[in-house]
Amino acid sequence: MQTSRSGILFIACREALVLTAYADGPHPSIGFGSNNPKLKVGDKITAKAAFDLLKDDIAKRESVLNKALKVPVTQQVWDACMSLHFNTGSRYIWDVVKLINAGDIEGAANLFPECDRNLAGEQKTGLHKRRLLEQTMFRSGEYGALDPIPYWPGDPRTTRMQQYYVQEGDLDV
Incomplete structure (x- = not known):
């Protein structure tokens, strides 16, 4: 199975778009949170390239999820x-998948709001809100707003957030 266009846009809206690489952990980050040891702080990409990176990053995770889901x-x-x-790595998804595979769809949906802690174990309001949106998508198929995407032309810590509206050709799915 593959992530739908709406699913990709949902992720893009929650990750935000940054077109200039900035220091973010062990490797610089660019686009929708892509990081690579070959990136240098200050490298630039287009929105189309950022969406291509996002699709590649999602595809890597799709193969893992396809193998894990048995139903x-x-x-x-x-x-969802x-x-x-995509947002949490493997920290929470396996508990959700285990319930789905056991046929407990409602139990899996109920786990989403509990997956709201950062790596330090602190509950974060922004993560909790995202988990509630994912839970709604999971249960009802309502994806919420998919446009505009939060956008920073440079380092998000030093430049002002703007809004980016998806253009024709940005996301070929």
């Missing part, structure tokens, strides 16, 4: 799981 799921369940997996 068919709806597109909305897949997209992919957003959780």
Whole structure:
């Protein structure tokens, strides 16, 4: 299974777009949170290139999720799981997948709000809000607003946030 266009846009809206690489952990980050040891702080990309990186990053996670899920799921369940997996890595997704595979879809949906802690174990309001949106998507297929995307032309810590509206050709799915 693959992430839908709406699922990709949901992730993009929650990750935000940064077109200039900035220091973010062990490697610089660019686009929608892509990082690579070859990147240098200050490197620039286009929105189209950022969406291509996002699709590549999602595809890597899709292969893992496809292997883990042993039962068919709806597109909305897949997209919600992919957003959780994209944002948190493997920390929370396996508990959700285990319940889905056991046929406990409601139990899996109920886990989303509990997956709201950062790596330091601190509960974060922004993560909690995102988990509630993912839970809504999981249950009802409602993806919420998919445009505009929060956008920073430079380092998000030093430049002002703007809004980016997806252009024709930015996201070929």
